[in-house]
Amino acid sequence: MTSHIREQAKLITAQLLSGAGIASGYAVGGLLAEEITGQTSMAGFAQMSVILGAGLIAYPLAVLAGRSGRRKALTLGFGIGTLGAVVVLIGVALQFLPLFMLGMMMCGSSTASGLQARYAAVDLADPAAAGRAMSLVVWATTVGSVLGPSFTAPGAHLGETLGMNGLSGPYLISMVAFALATLSASTLTKSVAAGTDHPGEPGVDDPCHDGEGTTEDNGGAASAKDSAPTNKSTTTSATEAPTPPPMKLGEALRFALARPVPLFAMITIIAGQMMMTNVMVMTPVHMDHQEFSLGAIGIVVSIHIAGMYALSPVFGWMADRWGSGVVIAGGAGIFVLTIALGVIDAVAPESSMVLLSTALSLLGIGWSMFLIGGSSLLTASVPAHAKVPLQGASDSAMNLGGALMAAMAGSVLGAGGFLWINLMATFVLLIAVGFSIRAIPLMSWPGHRTAGLAEAADQPAAATRQDGAGK
Secondary structure, three states, X not given: OXXXXXXXXXXXXXXXXXXXXXXXXXXXXXXXXXXXXXXXXHHHHHHHHHHXXXXXXXXXXXXHHHHHOHHHHHHHXXXXXXXXXXXXXXXXXXXXXXXXXXXXXXXXXXXXXXXXXXXXXXHHOOHHHHHHHHHHHHHHHHHHHHHHXXXXXHHHHHXXXXXXXXXXXXHHHHHHHHHHHHHHXXXXXXXXXXXXXXXXXXXXXXXXXXXXXXXXXXXXOOHHHHHOOOHHHOOXXXXXXXXXXXXXXXXXXXXXXXXXXXXXXXXXXXXXXXXXXXXXXXXXXXXXXXXOOHHHHHHHHHHHHHHHHOOHHHHHHHHHHHOHXXXXXXXXXXXXXXXXXXXXXXXXOOOOHHHHHHHHHHHHHHHHHHHHHHHHHHHHHOOHHHHHHHHHHHHHHHHHHHHHHHHHHHHHHHXXXXXXXXXXXXXXXXXXXXXXXXXXXXXXXXXXXXXXXXXXXXXXXXXHHHHHHHO
């Protein structure tokens, strides 16, 4: 247990440092793109490059984790982010936009590694505390995100002192922070294997578990049937059972598409990111159009970031105590309230600072609930040999979806204002709700033990298996 706590602390340290590095350069990335090109329209592409880079690298890092363990994957991911900060500095020095954008994309590798770190925490944790372990790593980003912006001004001063472009100075801080995160990840033990199935893990071999476990076993999936000894074969030691090789991407995606619960888990993660990015990216622009001060905009963004991460340990505890479904359902309700407040502000004669602050805080909370709830549900509803490829695929998809929304948001805001931004978020939420319809009956809920749901859950699962056989 002590060694697990030590490894968990290393993950939290790496996440904290990575978050600080990302936040340090966040405020100046757009300004640098605008300065290099002389075009304000290019400012948004700097942050989009970071999101796109995270989306492109997430799955390859997951594949590496499956083959060689989390230590190598996280060390490489944070290391690429470190090199990315160096490339950004060179691109700014040369005033060469393609090199600058390449560096920004490489910085996205640190974002992808931070996302993978939450699954590494689950690999280390007791299954009964998996949600809390994941949420603590996510929560560490709060500290980094708060500390990061405070390094922007000192970083700029440092850059000027060294004879560099002052705006590029914060990326010196990012470079150091990413390098320290790389060092922390490199000290993880080799035993941190990706996608580990622990004895008694929900969804693997505990038919009476009251959490995610067997409901997703029944409806999601044949997790136990596909990957672990059943209760009838308990005489065979788990250590003697052959371990199936990790699934290829196509095979893993077909596995998830055929099972309502894992598919819904992935959709939840992706939809939360898309809704959050869509509204978050355009709220500062909307506030600027409403003639709010930069100080007011900064306060709203800070409140939003706090909402994203500060309560994550609470949501992790909720997932462990009442199941991931409760967390996701709560997140959906929060998103509905967020969109409603956004619509009210959009149609009001004058925007309200209180209304926007509340909406952006709730937007962050809803994102956190979808991320933790969806990630916990995905981890619990698939067998070990499917976990890593599906985790990587969902992280890639969530970042690519966020990049798509960021790219579209400006045009949508220009065409229909802040009202259309919120309507676009509503459309994404409705898609997620649609995918929940088949999954909900197969998931555990408070007051309903797995055994009580097994008969109902088996019917759609059997239909899914028959459909698959028919193909």
